[in-house]
Amino acid sequence: MLIGLVINIFFLLTLSKALHRCHPDSRTMEPGMVWLALIPLVGIAWIFVNVLRVAESLRNEFRYRRWHRRGEDYGYGIGLAYCCLMLASIIPYCGSLFGLAGLVCWIMYWVKIANLSRQIERPYRGSDWDDEEDDEYYDDDDDRPRRRSRDDEYDDGDDRPRGRGRDDDDDDRKPWDRPRR
Numbered sequence: 001m002l003i004g005l006v007i008n009i010f011f012l013l014t015l016s017k018a019l020h021r022c023h024p025d026s027r028t029m030e031p032g033m034v035w036l037a038l039i040p041l042v043g044i045a046w047i048f049v050n051v052l053r054v055a056e057s058l059r060n061e062f063r064y065r066r067w068h069r070r071g072e073d074y075g076y077g078i079g080l081a082y083c084c085l086m087l088a089s090i091i092p093y094c095g096s097l098f099g100l101a102g103l104v105c106w107i108m109y110w111v112k113i114a115n116l117s118r119q120i121e122r123p124y125r126g127s128d129w130d131d132e133e134d135d136e137y138y139d140d141d142d143d144r145p146r147r148r149s150r151d152d153e154y155d156d157g158d159d160r161p162r163g164r165g166r167d168d169d170d171d172d173r174k175p176w177d178r179p180r181r
Contacts, residue, residue, distance in 0.1 A: 011110055012037060015054055018117035026060035029053035044087065051079035051109075058116050065120070075112040082106045 019031040037043040055076035085102030
């Protein structure tokens, strides 16, 4: 029983990691919520929620990154089969057959989610996510191109530094009232 619990923890860790790698706007469930499946009796129903929400989150993430493939269910079909077969395994006499099929589907689902999670391991380069490499690329210390900031749009001829350290109390104008270049 202890071995089964440890294996289940690693399985739930994979689901949690997959959700964590999704952008927060793409998630339909927080990564920590997958652990509710460890609660006795609640876990029977919660694993259905996990399968649904992980699939939705991965679908949202792949669409956000524009990697979505038509017909891809992001583990929903095999995950639902796993849940239903494991639930049917409590039926007397034929339950062991359902349990064996459920075990096979569970392994297939785990592998599917791990592969999808591995695909989204690195952040999407075209997004506005915080990325250290991106910040280093657009550092002011070098001659490479710099991102245009909102302050560049409203240049009022003031050469004082913008952002932190600037006292904006003396400029009561709204951004739309400031002269443009």
